[in-house]
Amino acid sequence: MLRLSKLTDYAVVVLTTMARTDGALHTAASLTERTGLPAPTVQKLLKLLARGDILASHRGATGGYTLARPPCGITVAQIIEAIDGPIALTDCVDGQTGSCGVESLCARRGSWDKVNRAVRRALDDVTLADMAAPPLFFDAPAPERGTALAG
C-alpha cells in the first residue's frame, strides 16, 4: 500500500475548491455542495484542517473558513500531517526503543529514518497550488523515458 487515507484525498478536493477563490470565506455547507462529498465528512475535514493551521476558522454567524496561507504556501506534507498525523513510515520513530517487542527489529530503526526523510522531502515539494493547477492531459508526449511503473 503505502496508501494515505481517503480522508486526506478528500481534503485535497476541498482545499483545491477553496484555492480557486483564494481568500474567500467558505462555510461547511457551501463546500459540501460544491464538492459533492457527504456533509459530516466535510465538517470533520474542516475541523482537522483548522487544527492543523491550514485553514483559519471564523466562528459565529456569518462565520466560515479561509485558507490560512496562499495555496503556494501550503504543502502536501502539511495536509497529510493535519489529517493523518505525523508522517512516519514505521511505527516507532527513530530514537525510541521498547515500543516494539522484537529487539533485533529496533536495531535497524535508524535505517528507515533515511527513507522517511526522502519521502518527507518529496511531499514538501508539492504545494496546494500545484495540486490546483490544470489537470493536464496524460496522453501528451511523455518527456520521460523511464519505466514509470504503474504508480
Place this chain on the structure above:
Amino acid sequence: MLRLSKLTDYAVVVLTTMARTDGALHTAASLTERTGLPAPTVQKLLKLLARGDILASHRGATGGYTLARPPCGITVAQIIEAIDGPIALTDCVDGQTGSCGVESLCARRGSWDKVNRAVRRALDDVTLADMAAPPLFFDAPAPERGTALAG
C-alpha cells in the same frame, strides 16, 4: 499516517539479516531464530518476497532462500511492492474513472500522480545495502553510498 505495513518493516529485518551473509542459503527456520520474529510470519514474508523476485527459493530437502540480487540491487520500493502491493498513494490510480463515486474528486486525480512519482523516486533511491549499513550516529558525517557489502 502514510504508514507502510508492519509486515514490510519485518521484511527489511529479515532481508538485512540475509544480506549480512550475502549469497548464503537460509531456511525459514534459521531466519526465524535469528530475527526472533514469529515463525509463521517469517514464512509468509519469505513467500511474498520470493514471489516478488527479491528472493530466490530452492525447494526440497536442503532447500531455502537466497537473495535474488546483491543487496545494492534491491530497492526499498521493490520490497514495499512485494509485501504491500503497488505503491499508490490514492485509491484510483491516474487514468481510471468511475471507481470513486464522487465526480469532482476524480478531476483532481492527476495531481496526485506528481506526488506519487516523487515518493516513488525517493523509495527507489534507497537500497537494501543502505538499510543493512551500520546504524551510524546521526550527527556523524555520512559516508558515501555503495558499500563493500554488495561486492
Place this chain on the structure above:
DNA sequence: CTTAAACGGTACCAGATTGGTCCGGATTGA
C-alpha cells in the same frame, strides 16, 4: 436581549483491512 447560524469537541458504530495462524500438497535430496 433573543435568536439563529456557524464552528468545536467528543463519543460512537459498522465495515474493511491487517496481522497472525494453520493445514494440506508439491518438490527434492538423502
Place this chain on the structure above:
DNA sequence: TCAATCCGGACCAATCTGGTACCGTTTAAG
C-alpha cells in the same frame, strides 16, 4: 521410501478507518 523444505490457500481475531451524531460555544443580526 523418508524427511525436510517450500507453496498455496483458507481462516480468524484485532485493529483501524470512514462515517455519523450529539451537544456546547461563539458571534452577527434583528
